[in-house]
Amino acid sequence: MSKGATSKRTGAPAPAVSVTAGPVLEISDLTVSVRGEDGERPVVSDLSFSLARGETLCIAGESGSGKSMTALAIMQLLPQPAARIESGTIRLRDIDRGDIDLAVLDERQMRRIRGDRIAMIFQEPMTSLNPVLSIGRQLVESIEAHTSLSRAEARRRAVEALKAVRIPEAESRLKQFPHELSGGMRQRVMIAMALALKPDVLIADEPTTALDVTVQGEVLELLRDLQREHGTSIILITHDMGVVAEMADCVVIMRHGRMVEQGTAADIFARPQADYTRELLAAVPRIGTGVGRQKSAEQKSVEAEMPGSVAVVNDLHVHFDLRGGFFGQVNRRVHAVEGISFSIAPRETLALVGESGCGKSTTAKALAGLVPYHGDIVIGGRNLAGLGRDQRKAVRRDVQMIFQDPYASLDPRMRVGDLVAEPLLIHGIASKEERGQLVAALFERVGLSADQMELYPHEFSGGQRQRICIARALALRPKLIIADESVSALDVSVQARVLDLLKELQREFGIAYLFISHDMAVVENISDRVAVMYLGQIVEMGTRDQVFSNPRHLYTKRLIEAVPVPDPAKRRPRFARLDQEIPSPTRKIGEDPPKLALKDLGNGHLVAVS
Structure with missing residues (x-):
């Protein structure tokens, strides 16, 4: 590290370090191959780039482009024995021992470098964290392994790291698993674990995919602080071109394992040279460009023949009791959803937005019958509260869900054709032959071929798996589809195609959507109306234009301001952080949160008042 930056082990403040000309990491002619049934094939080919101290290098491209394999090769974490570094060098600069070629180090030598000199934040935190150890133990052990701090000092640093990524009640979180x-909090724990050691090089593989825009903005600001204070170099792997524009000094665009373009962020966005780069940038959703969906006279006449709302939610409450004390009595309660009301019309898209923990997904689960609730949920004119088991099952046909992670939603042991046919089988719809024909038609409708029905989920890309989930949701011809972060994990080009598909299906089948997302740019491009949730309550609701063009609640304004603009020329100098942590929705029994009333500002634009 540069002079003065070694203070990371003692905790003393280090001087600001700017980007310097000398590379801290240099990759030359890197080729990574994977052995399959057809023999070895390269997944990264002849890749070369360098990373200067204090620089942020963003690697962008679609799934399968080789971004993550490049990161795993640098960390020597390639899946063994299937993958290996076939050729090339990965040189890490060490002022004491000279350049170190990471490509030839054994596991014992790499353990000394991982975490301390090079750290990595993975995309899926649940597979990166040990499920049988508390997060406190995992954080403290990682700090102790690379520093000379005592157990108490390591614990204090762990708490500081959790607070830095805005995890509320950080001290008590250490005991949790x-x-x-x-999902958003687990990712913040992973980021805290990497930041706690203040490494020379930080590799962040889609680190903000599961985070809300406000938390994302603060995490990106944390990464900038790390650079300013310690000269940390960052390799940021992301499909969010807004994040690239916000963070990158240099950009590498990859496709099919090869670099197709490299340059400064300003040049890549203003003067892209490769056709693929231009296509990638064209697919990026931007706030202010949402064209909405102007309804034709034909659509309006169809809606006129479908009176009433598809779904009506009135005074919905969802609480989770927590037990504590020696006898395990109920002493605290999580107010996940606290008295919200809304309705969704046929062919309408209502977007539910807000930070992690605000109650969006809990609301969706209540509508889908997956959690107990209080209040009224009316689907197709029938109140679920007054129905028996068989009647509820019939009504549930009208409400289907598309989840965030398509791979976790599909049974890996079943063929995808059987997965799409399963809802029809459960509800006893059609004969076996007819079900096969219906599934084939659904596959064709979502842009897949009937021949692919015999394949398994792992044989598809992420975007294709999400299309399979959409086909499965369509199988019962529902009136309402709940899309819970359904495109957040997809590349921008795939995301654009999936969103276009959802719009087409809505026009064709008259489906209503409850679209849950933390991506405000996507919401602005797909929604008819928007409801903003905060701590279990709706604080603002209105048409898309009302909410985005004239946000009236301070929380709504903050959400919109936090969205990174995909233009380096409009990069924010700093992201304004909150003065305090996100309040917890957990309260003592009998201590209910204050009830917010919604005031109509005109034309259905509702804003909360205390």
């Missing part, structure tokens, strides 16, 4: 945290 990964499964007790939301």
